[in-house]
Amino acid sequence: MSGLSKYWQICRLSLTNNQGYEFQEITAAQELSQELSSTETINLLLSLFKSKSSVAGLCLRCYVSYSILKSCQKLAALFSSNHNFSYHDLLPFVLNDDGKREIMLAEDGKTQLIIDRDGNTQVSQYKLFTVEIIGSYKSDSSSMSLDNWAFLQTKQHPELKKFLAEFGFQHLSDWAMLNNIGVKQMAQLAPRNRNLIEVFHAVYRRDRRQQKVKRLGKCPNPTQEQLQEMQTLLRERNCIFPSAESVFAALKKVASLLRQYDIWSYREPLEIYEPDSGNYAFRNDLPTENSNNAIASEEQELLNFLQDSLNKALVTAIEQTISTRIAKLNKSGKYRPFAAKFVTGLELYYCQKKSLGEITPLLGFSNWSQARRVLNPGEILNTVRIQTVQQLLTIIWQKTQNLGLTDASPSANYLQSLSIQIEAFADEAVFQAATSEIKSGKHRDLQSLYAQKIRLYCQQSSS
Structure with missing residues (x-):
């Protein structure tokens, strides 16, 4: 899906698809x-929606539903x-x-x-997430696009976060994670670490409850006094820690274990009991630092491939688009004189940051409208x-075919899903910033990757 169709096709759940x-x-x-200009569609629809146009709201809901779909695909790809x-x-x-x-x-x-x-309104008991996103978006004060705002709100959706938490994906600090550890997770720890967490809860939770603050916010590091009290309580349990600092280090180690090995998803003990020694040892079937490094290396190689491919595709697309545009102008009797000036126009716009x-007057256009019809930076973009x-x-x-990762004849659903993910990747990496630059008026920064490639094209064409 592309262009204005995003504003009239809503993405909705399907039990049959x-x-x-x-x-x-x-x-x-x-x-x-279809009556709106593609370059100002979102801002105009937002204005109309605030002016009580429910149809404008429908257009925005269609657009946001597509952003929600892309957000879910992105989150799933990440996690x-x-x-x-x-x-x-x-x-x-x-x-x-x-x-x-x-x-x-x-x-x-x-x-x-x-x-x-009958045109009457009443409070809806069923809250639409698309409308929540639209209502909370501030286009005038936020530098964030509606797409990015939808992704942020989707990622922060309470029920979705709970679902991801079941697989170990919680964006928590070490102390928040230890403070909220559940009974099942506690049962999987060795006795010494269970004692450590129980004492941490006794001191840390008590002090958190005693804070006279309605919204406690993030869980801070335990204080020196708290760590010393934990050390004393642990000694009473025959768990000896030589210093408050060693208690701190042990707590961080447990948090690291929970985070690194995804205790929620494994559903098995992180440590196993060794009868010969009478001690608990880490499981040797879990990912090691070397395996994690290998995975990280593969991920970095993939990212490098994607970035290189994006750069090549972007440069080729710019060259083809400009070449096609010039050829089209040459075929037009009315605009043929401006074909030779087209690259100069781009240079004035992107290199010298001049407005249309x-x-x-610099290129001999009769008026602003003619300059826009010929150059049209938004259409070129x-x-x-x-x-x-x-x-x-x-x-x-x-x-993917060369690596044997896909079938020779993939399904239409696979190709559509792949296309959506690639589109989201390209938008985030290049085109969201480029679009924002064009919309920013006289004070355009023009530092996006797209603007840089256009300038490079202009320099190479003039040399």
Whole structure:
């Protein structure tokens, strides 16, 4: 999916589709979005939605639903390696909008109001996650795009976080993790470490409860006084630690064990009892530092391949798009005189950071509108984006075939899923920043990777 269709096709759950989702066209949203300019669509729709246009809200809900899908796929790609879940398992937590109801926001910007057939509104008892994302997004004060905001909100969704926590993925500090360890996890530790955590709870939890603060925030490091008290209590249990610092180090070691070996997902003891010595030792079947380093090396190699491939695809797409644009101008009787000036126009825009209004007299355009029709940085960017994604898909597909990672004839679902992930990767790496630059008006920074490649093209063309 690309272009304006994102604003009228809503991504919703499907029980019959193997992918777990489907796209449904919303007629009212399609009629409105086709009337809008592609470069200002989101901001205009946000403005209309705040002005009580439920149809504009439908357009935004379609757009955000697609962002939610990409977010779930990204989270699954990050966290599901060697685990028994996929992005399909994440969708039910966050993809709860079928697009059938018209929704508005109350004056507080949070309360969702459902519109009945008579045009009357009432508070909706069913909260749509898409509307929550839209209502909390601040386009005027935030440098974050709506796509990135949707990813952040999806990642922070309470139910989705609980699900990921079952597989050991909790974004917790060492102290928050130790403070919240459960009974099952405690049972898997050696007696000495259980004593350590029990004493930590007795002191640390007590002091946390006694803090007269409504929102405690992050769990801080235990103080020297707390560590000394833990040392004393441990001594009473015949667990000898020579200093408060050694208690601190032991707690950090237990936290590291929990985090490194994903105690929640293994569901087996991290340590085993050795009858001969009477001591507990770490399991030798868990990942070692060397194996972790090997995995990290493979991941880095993959990242390098993706980045190199993206750079090649981007450069090729820029060259092809500009070449095609110049050829099209040459075929036009009206705009043929500007074909030879096209690269100069890009140079003025991206190298000298001049606006279209400033470029108009320099290149002999009759007015700003003519300059925009010829140069049209937004359209060029969109074309480069489409071609980059297509070329990157081809490169990655060939790579996976060469490595024997895919079937010779993959399913349409696989290719679509791969395309969505590549599109999300390219947007985050290149095109979100490039789009924001174009929208920023006179004070454009133009430091995105896309802008750098355009400048390099202009320099090579003039040399």
